[in-house]
Amino acid sequence: MTVAAALRLTEERLAAAGVETPNVDAELLVAHVLGVSRSQLHAEREREVPDGLNELVERRTRREPLAYVLGEWGFRHLTLKTDARALVPRPETEIVVERCLALLAGESAPRVLDLGTGSGAIALAIADEHPGARVTAVDSSPEALALARENSEALDLAIELHEAGLEAAEEGWDLVVSNPPYVAASEWDSLQPEIRDWEPRAALVGEGLHEEIARRAHTLRLVLEVGDEQAESVAAALDSLGYSNVTITSDLTDRERVVEGIR
Numbered sequence: 001m002t003v004a005a006a007l008r009l010t011e012e013r014l015a016a017a018g019v020e021t022p023n024v025d026a027e028l029l030v031a032h033v034l035g036v037s038r039s040q041l042h043a044e045r046e047r048e049v050p051d052g053l054n055e056l057v058e059r060r061t062r063r064e065p066l067a068y069v070l071g072e073w074g075f076r077h078l079t080l081k082t083d084a085r086a087l088v089p090r091p092e093t094e095i096v097v098e099r100c101l102a103l104l105a106g107e108s109a110p111r112v113l114d115l116g117t118g119s120g121a122i123a124l125a126i127a128d129e130h131p132g133a134r135v136t137a138v139d140s141s142p143e144a145l146a147l148a149r150e151n152s153e154a155l156d157l158a159i160e161l162h163e164a165g166l167e168a169a170e171e172g173w174d175l176v177v178s179n180p181p182y183v184a185a186s187e188w189d190s191l192q193p194e195i196r197d198w199e200p201r202a203a204l205v206g207e208g209l210h211e212e213i214a215r216r217a218h219t220l221r222l223v224l225e226v227g228d229e230q231a232e233s234v235a236a237a238l239d240s241l242g243y244s245n246v247t248i249t250s251d252l253t254d255r256e257r258v259v260e261g262i263r
């Protein structure tokens with residue numbers, strides 16, 4: 001089958017399965033099996049598609065996240081290995097990294113903690129973009145930590161990784177960053193299948209963790225990713241805990257998703 005025909009057929013199958021962006025997903029899957037970038041696809045339209053596409057498309061029709069099917073996902077300047085051991089890194093989390101880098105500007109060797117590192121996305125991006133930073137990444141999930149370690153080794157970015165919970169924030173840090181679980185258990189059933197049926201529930205469901213991290217953290221700077229509609233109450237909690245310069249940053253779709261403060 002040619003690339004042009006495979007793109008048409010794949011898009012139809014994904015649309016029938018209820019995938020939200022069948023066109024984009026079809027292009028990324030076909031590009032992946034060809035080993036080319038999505039932008040190069042138009043030059044390959046008459047080429048034969050190699051074996052392997054059908055298996056990937058079937059996985060995607062079962063609503064497995066595209067990042068797990070591809071096995072890798074872009075995050076800032078990095079390509080991270082992604083699978084069901086950890087949450088798929090999201091675009092809004094790239095803004096979290098941006099705020100960390102802004103707060104660390106001018107610091108030559110800051111001590112940074114990424115609390116709940118998952119795939120290692122935040123920790124590795126900070127290590128990549130602030131080479132002097134001494135980054136520690138912890139998670140309560142051994143599976144997530146194993147994936148973060150594989151990413152650290154594959155990218156040759158040295159970070160310290162260990163299994164720990166919120167108590168890690170109590171050591172002294174120049175910056176603590178966290179994208180903790182913040183989905184209410186009552187919302188679980190309404191999540192899209194890609195999240196509900198495939199991503200680790202323990203990475204998503206949690207309540208009150210922002211406030212607890214803010215209370216326990218012994219740090220000069222704190223940066224937290226928050227869910228929709230949570231920014232104002234988390235910012236108020238930081239204010240009442242004595243943080244100064246409390247600031248809310250929106251993501252590229254204008255949703256308030258990052259709260260930071262200085263101690």
Ligand SMILES: C[S@@+](CC[C@H](N)C(=O)[O-])C[C@H]1O[C@@H](n2cnc3c(N)ncnc32)[C@H](O)[C@@H]1O
Nearest residue numbers: 089116117118139140141165166179180181203
């Ligand atoms: C929303 S995910 C964020 C993953 C990654 N930082 C990212 O932004 O893509 C939350 C992570 O926190 C971890 N986690 C949940 N509760 C935790 C706790 N009490 N202590 C440490 N890690 C925790 C989960 O295992 C999960 O990997």
